[in-house]
Amino acid sequence: MNPSEPLSPSDQATAAESAANAGNAGRSRRAFLFKLSLLLNGAVGAVLAVPIMGYLLGPALKKSSNEDSWIRLGPLGDFPEGETRLVNFRNPVTTPWDGQTGDIPCWVRRISGNDFQVFAINCAHLGCPVRWFAQSRLYLCPCHGGAYYEDGSRASGPPERGLFEYDHKIVAGSLMISAGKMPTLASRNCGQPKLTQIQPSSAIAREPFTEPMHSEDAQSRSSSWPA
Amino acid sequence: MASLKKRAVDIYNWFEQRLGLAAPAIEAAEHQIPSNTSSWWYVFGSAATVILVLQVMTGILLALVYAPSANHAWSSLEYLDHNIRLGWFLRAMHGWGSDFMIAVVLIHLMQVFLFGAYKFPRELTWIIGVCLLLLTLGMAFTGQVLRFDQDAYWGLGIGASIVSRVPFVGGALVDLMLGGPIIAGPALSRFFTLHVFVIPGTLLALVGLHLWMVLRLGINDWPMPGRLVNKKTYVQDYHKLTEKTGIPFVPDAVWKDAVFAAAILLAIMACAFWFGPFGPTGQPDPTIIQTAPKPDFAFLWIYAVLAYLPPSLETPVLFIAPVLIIGGMLLLPLVSGEGEKHWSRRPVAVLMVAVIAVTLGAFTSLAMYTPWSPIMNAWTSDPIPLTDLKDRTPLEREGALVLQNKQCRNCHAIGGAGGMRGPALDTVASHMTEDQIIRQVLQGGGNMPAYGNALNPAETTALVHFLLTLRSGNLPPAIDASRKLALTSEPPQAQPQPPVPNYH
Numbered sequence: 234m235n236p237s238e239p240l241s242p243s244d245q246a247t248a249a250e251s252a253a254n255a256g257n258a259g260r261s262r263r264a265f266l267f268k269l270s271l272l273l274n275g276a277v278g279a280v281l282a283v284p285i286m287g288y289l290l291g292p293a294l295k296k297s298s299n300e301d302s303w304i305r306l307g308p309l310g311d312f313p314e315g316e317t318r319l320v321n322f323r324n325p326v327t328t329p330w331d332g333q334t335g336d337i338p339c340w341v342r343r344i345s346g347n348d349f350q351v352f353a354i355n356c357a358h359l360g361c362p363v364r365w366f367a368q369s370r371l372y373l374c375p376c377h378g379g380a381y382y383e384d385g386s387r388a389s390g391p392p393e394r395g396l397f398e399y400d401h402k403i404v405a406g407s408l409m410i411s412a413g414k415m416p417t418l419a420s421r422n423c424g425q426p427k428l429t430q431i432q433p434s435s436a437i438a439r440e441p442f443t444e445p446m447h448s449e450d451a452q453s454r455s456s457s458w459p460a
Numbered sequence: 461m462a463s464l465k466k467r468a469v470d471i472y473n474w475f476e477q478r479l480g481l482a483a484p485a486i487e488a489a490e491h492q493i494p495s496n497t498s499s500w501w502y503v504f505g506s507a508a509t510v511i512l513v514l515q516v517m518t519g520i521l522l523a524l525v526y527a528p529s530a531n532h533a534w535s536s537l538e539y540l541d542h543n544i545r546l547g548w549f550l551r552a553m554h555g556w557g558s559d560f561m562i563a564v565v566l567i568h569l570m571q572v573f574l575f576g577a578y579k580f581p582r583e584l585t586w587i588i589g590v591c592l593l594l595l596t597l598g599m600a601f602t603g604q605v606l607r608f609d610q611d612a613y614w615g616l617g618i619g620a621s622i623v624s625r626v627p628f629v630g631g632a633l634v635d636l637m638l639g640g641p642i643i644a645g646p647a648l649s650r651f652f653t654l655h656v657f658v659i660p661g662t663l664l665a666l667v668g669l670h671l672w673m674v675l676r677l678g679i680n681d682w683p684m685p686g687r688l689v690n691k692k693t694y695v696q697d698y699h700k701l702t703e704k705t706g707i708p709f710v711p712d713a714v715w716k717d718a719v720f721a722a723a724i725l726l727a728i729m730a731c732a733f734w735f736g737p738f739g740p741t742g743q744p745d746p747t748i749i750q751t752a753p754k755p756d757f758a759f760l761w762i763y764a765v766l767a768y769l770p771p772s773l774e775t776p777v778l779f780i781a782p783v784l785i786i787g788g789m790l791l792l793p794l795v796s797g798e799g800e801k802h803w804s805r806r807p808v809a810v811l812m813v814a815v816i817a818v819t820l821g822a823f824t825s826l827a828m829y830t831p832w833s834p835i836m837n838a839w840t841s842d843p844i845p846l847t848d849l850k851d852r853t854p855l856e857r858e859g860a861l862v863l864q865n866k867q868c869r870n871c872h873a874i875g876g877a878g879g880m881r882g883p884a885l886d887t888v889a890s891h892m893t894e895d896q897i898i899r900q901v902l903q904g905g906g907n908m909p910a911y912g913n914a915l916n917p918a919e920t921t922a923l924v925h926f927l928l929t930l931r932s933g934n935l936p937p938a939i940d941a942s943r944k945l946a947l948t949s950e951p952p953q954a955q956p957q958p959p960v961p962n963y964h
Contacts, residue, residue, distance in 0.1 A: 292639050292646070293632035300641045321747045324642050331644040332531030333745040334613065354749060359766060360617035362749035364836060369867040370914040375752035376618070377767040378832045378871075378881050380909045388909030390832075393771040414641035415617070417624030419631035 300326055301413040306351070308407050312343040317365050317383065325413045339399060340365055340372070341408065342383065349408060352385050353397035353416040360417065363396065372396060397421050488675055489714075492706030494698075496682035498713035501575070503720035504568035505674075509667060510721040511561040514728070515599075516660065518554040526606070528652040530645035530744070533608035537740045552732035558600050560728050562758045565596050570813055576801025577680035579689045583793035585673045588666050590789045595663045597758060602655035604756045608648055609740035614753035616643045616651075618766075625775045643746075678702065679709075683801035691798060752833065760827035761820050767832040831880035834870040838878045845875035852929060859926025862919045866911065874930070882908055889928045890935035893943075897924050 287294075302325045312318060320341050327335035340352040340363075352372070354362045361376035371388060372381040379390035386395040397416035402409050414420060476482050525544055527536040540547035569589065572578060578586035601619075605612045616638070623637055624630040639646030681701055707713060738756070742748060755763050769777055803810055844860050852860075863869065863885075869878035872885045888897065901920060904910035915923065931937060 290636065293635040319747075319749070324644075326641050328530075328640070328645045330529040330531045332529075333743065333747070334530045334642070334644040336745065336747050337642065338747045338749060354746065355617060355621070358621070360621035361614055361753055362746070362751065364749055366867050366870070368839075368865050368914070369870075369909075369911065371867075371909055373834045373836065373870065375833055375836055376614075376763075378834055378907075380834075382909065382913070389904065389907045391767065391769065391771055391774065393774070415620060415634075415638070415643060417621055417631070417634055419624035419626075419634055 301411045303402070303404075303409045303411055304413075305404075306339075306341060306408045306410055309343075309347075309403065312341055312349070312408065314343050314345050317342040317367065319365070322410075322412065337412065338362070339410065339412070340396075342385075347403050349401055349403075350385060351399040351401045351408075351410045353399065355397060355416055356392060357387070357394050357396060357418070358390070358392040360415070394418075489710040490708040491675065492702050493679050493709050493713055494681045494701045495705040495707045495712075497679045498707065498716065499682065500716055500720070501571055502679065502713075503717050504564055504571055506717040507721050507724050508561060508564045508568055509671070511557055511564060511724065511728070512663070512667065514725065515554065515557050515561060516664075518550055518557060519656070519660075521550050522554055523656065528606070528648060530608065530648045533606070533648060534740055534743045537607065537609075541737060548737050549732055551737035552735070553728060554603075555738040556728050556731040556735070558603055559757060560724060560731075562596060562600060564724065565593055569593060570817075572680075574803045574806075574809060574813060575680060575683050576689070576803075576806070578793040579799070579801060580691050580694055580793075580797045581677050582673070582680060583797055585670060585677065586793045587790050588670050588673070590786070592663065592666055592670060594786070595659055595666065598659050599655065599663070600756060600758050602651045602659065604759075605648070605651040606655055607739050608744050610742040610744060610748070610751045611739070611753050611755070613643055613744040613746060614751065615755055616647055618753070618755075622778060625778060683803070685800075685802040685805050687802075688800055689798045750836075752830075752836070754827070754830075757824070761823035764823040764827040764830075767830070829880075833879070834881050835879040836870060838869040839864055839867040842869060842874075842877035847933070848874065848930060853925070855922050856926045856929050859922035859924070862915070862923040863926060866914060866919070866923075868923075871908075885927065885930055887930060887932045887935055889931045889937050891938050892927075893938045893940045894924060894928055895940065896938070897927050 304322050304325060306320050306322060311320075318341050319338055321336050321338045324331075324335045324337050338354045340354065342350040342352070344350065352363075356363050356374040356376065356379045358374065358377055358379045361374050363372040363374045363379070363381065365372050370383045372383075372385075374380070374390070374392075377391050379392040380388040381392070381396050382388050384395075385398055387393075399410040399412050401411070472482075522540065525536060525540050525547065527533055537551070540551055542548070572586065572589065605616060620634045620638055620643065623633045626633055635641075637647070637650070638644075639650045678698055681698060742751060754760070766774070766778075800806055844864065849857060849860060863874075868885075871879040871881035872883065873880060874885050876884075878884075892900070898920065899905075900908065901915065901923065902910060902912040928937070
């Protein structure tokens, strides 16, 4: 587009200095400044994007290791052997304006002695609250009819796996569970869909493909559960 | 008097000299349109815009009182309903306005599709329209979350569970969606931001573009069978048509839009007045698990589809189907931007609309009574019909008790009462033999859990004996055809064939 392009640099320089091209020179200077201003604003925009994206993506970037912590559910005496009970706990991570949404229920099954299973309330299908029916020994979901046996394994319906299970331990005669995050297929499906005893999500996030077991009794029990 | 009029004109001119907006606005309003487009079929777009304005107005008014905090949102809605004068009516208008808006937008989409209005040169108008439909549905979903009750809480749980199925990034997306580890305050704030700032802002901007393009390209001329759209000649032909039959949009055509918009507004007000606001249902306390969450009307069909998808197909369908559907809608005008517009020459288009409408309607109506869900309290409340108990042995009646106590009726109906998850049991003995019933009860199968661990032998015997009496009075009992063969083919010393057991 520039007619002086094919000319040699020295010719170009003289042409630029000529009075006829003075207007062009001014325009090219302004075009350069315009491009420079675009570049400057692009750079400022990129710098501005860092805190904005950091703020926006914060919840997803946060290391999930501190989201699960040990919570006391109550003394062992609260849980009769052979029964399954609904227990509420306050989520370890809440905001002051969470109100009652910070209270999370879970199903505690005391098999016998110190042998426990603690299930999340959320159906493994789409997270609705499952209800325990002691007579038929089933958990039923009101949303789409998912059903689970008393050991949490899938019985029928749309769920693709058993109930989510919290890791638990017994400390000084009290039942403790490791909880803090809503269980979903993403946080709890660690490539081992047959198992219902699952590590807390923090450990899974760090070591995605390790066998998700902590305690010895968990190991011995999980092997005897139906698939 | 004359001086007053002159003064008014002077004031108008003062503003117009500075703003310069009235002249182009009047010109746009009076632009010529083909006279055959002044039709009652062309009123849905403007009606949707009017409802949008209503939604913005009622939304702002509700925001005067609503508290977008997990701790107080529910009680602020109760306060709106009961303590603020006419608060209930504003909530009802906003809720019904949302349902009407979705309906009108869908009808508008269907009309545009059947009239071939998405073809050249209005392809981009259609594409933006598809985005507007998605944004409208986004407003409906986020609005349902702001009605922070039990349905909203567990609806968020369903949303998070769906998002968590996205391969690789599912967990991060759930964190982004909820803004925290659980469904709580941050999640509500996020949906408040989406519902009040992000989506409405985008919606208004795209509606502006949509309208601008309608003005710039002209309203779609009434389709005629055999008049094909050709990119080379269409614009010229359209201008000729407008010159020949043109009428000014205002006032010659706009009165139909105005009348229809007024009728829709009246209908919204009438529904709001007679049916009142939606919810809020129970408070968003996750420890209250005696609830059967359900989404709002517009999403019931998705809720039904999610119940019927087999587990192995669910995740792929959840993420592939929307891409195909939305992608297909966006690409439609680019793929078929020319050719026939009239519905009578586009049987596939008509068939598609019919099939989609029937499908959505069928799934929606299924979701109204959720036959796939167990009825959680059927075993405590529904009686066994007297005819099924009369003249029965003590063992059989014991079996009726087992059936009731073991919550079989949560999924199985007897005498029309009970769940629909499993088949009704009224005639079970006429199509299942004793062996089959025992096997089904103990081992489960199909969609039934196994009850081997929940029943002791005595309970099983009683239950099966009761079930074997259920032949709706006099239907013949089911017979295992191979049984006879198995017995007769046994060695000669086998006993003679036993009679068919009679349980009456």
